[in-house]
Amino acid sequence: MPLRFYDTATREVRDFVPLEEGKVGIYLCGLTVQSEPHVGHIRSGVNFDVLQRWLRVKGYDVTFIRNTTDIDDKILAKSAEQGRPWYNLAYAMNRELQKAYDALNVAPPTYEPAATGHVPEIIELINELIARGNAYAAEDGSGDVYFDVRSWPAYGELTRQRIDDMEAATDADPRGKRDPRDFALWKGWKKETEPETAAWPSPWGPGRPGWHIECSAMAGKYLGPAFDIHGGGVDLRFPHHENEQAQSRAAGRPFASYWLHNAWITTSGEKMSKSLGNSLLVPSVLERVRAIELRFYMVAAHYRSHVEFSFEALDEAAAGFRRIEGYLDRAASVLGSVPDGGMLCAEFLEAMDDDLGTPAAVAAIHDVVREGNKLLAGGASEALRGNAASVRAMLDVLGLDPADPAYAGSGGSDDGKLSAVVDALVGGLLAERDAARAAKDYAAADAIRDRIKAAGIEIEDTPNGPRWTV
């Protein structure tokens, strides 16, 4: 079966055919860096990271562009409230976002362009749209430039809406618009309320880019007029993606061939709003579970399925992951090490090819783990080596290989040292316990085990002697 994706534009699963054989260009709308990232924000990063990894496994040469929006109304408003420059807020929040991506092993994109770095490309695109009669400078002296939705008959095609059915925005400032649904390509500088640093020179006077135009300009710059996949959260379908497509196509660029949208993580059935408390911010969640467990929780659900976030479900997912991880640990202690580069099983491959079916892929891993646990009873063997390597390889595709250096503990190199220290200390106690067990003094043996357990370390007796795990 060929690789296929659910394309939001056509609402069907379609075979994936790249524009150029062997190559894939992906544009993902990243975040507006205006606040700390919560688990909802990070989901699209994780989902599209899996996409990127899978395309690489399939042998594609992937160009992956994920932007950040570093200037917009909200960033300006928040920075004013906080009494600091907008660029400082955007930069600081971007650093927090990068930390969260790193923690969750979200691989860096090919490039991460920012809106403010692409004003010339944006101006060029707006000029093209004006020249073609699809955009106009407002006549009210505001310095705004709008896209003329009535001039583009295909407007609404991505989300299958007719202009006349759309509610005109109640909160939008009509200013110099010809139609209330026209959207800003360029926003004239508001001298009284906006800092001078938030304005760039343009043919229409000082101002800044509108929200949608940056993505069209940057996708064009790095991926060309036509590219393969455009991604983002479902909420971006309209207006953001609709507008991106309209302005790009109106400028003569075919734009994206496939649209992929990830669903939400909600809490209490509601969208995770940016005004929520901080309990769901990534660093806060990571105080409860390890980053690899949080990632497993996200990957175990399909990217198009709505996930109702709960700490109970998160803990369950973590327990499920530890089962896989425990197997790899035991296999490694029997084999010496588990090699990388193992085979992906057929069920896993088929699942991933089918619109990134990560739930079925995870189920396939569990099946292989069960076989591996049986093999483990027979001690070291080539079958066990192959099985464990396979599990590792499949986890790696999902960004979940426990041996990935990305997950090498927050304490860095201290982890290894600490482990050696604990091993030495626990080792002494285990020797005492073994002596007691040999003498059939089980009360004494259990007392030692209880003492170790009280310190947070579990003891398991295996055919190769006792093992400890934290």
Place this chain on the structure above:
RNA sequence: GGUGGGUUGGCCGAGAGGCGAGGCAACGGACUGCAAAUCCGUGUACACGGGUUCAAAUCCCGUACCCACCUCCA
């Protein structure tokens, strides 16, 4: 008003006409000095009402409830 998505067992979460995905929890068995881990086994699940079909969680019609988007949003 317009456009989409959803409702699956104690819980999470797949599937999209025909063998009960998988995990967590629970229970029984094996193993163990006892545990833990592991393996084996155990489940009247598909919001409700009709319909189509040899066969429906899956398709059709209707109903209820929930959610998202309609120019700030992952």
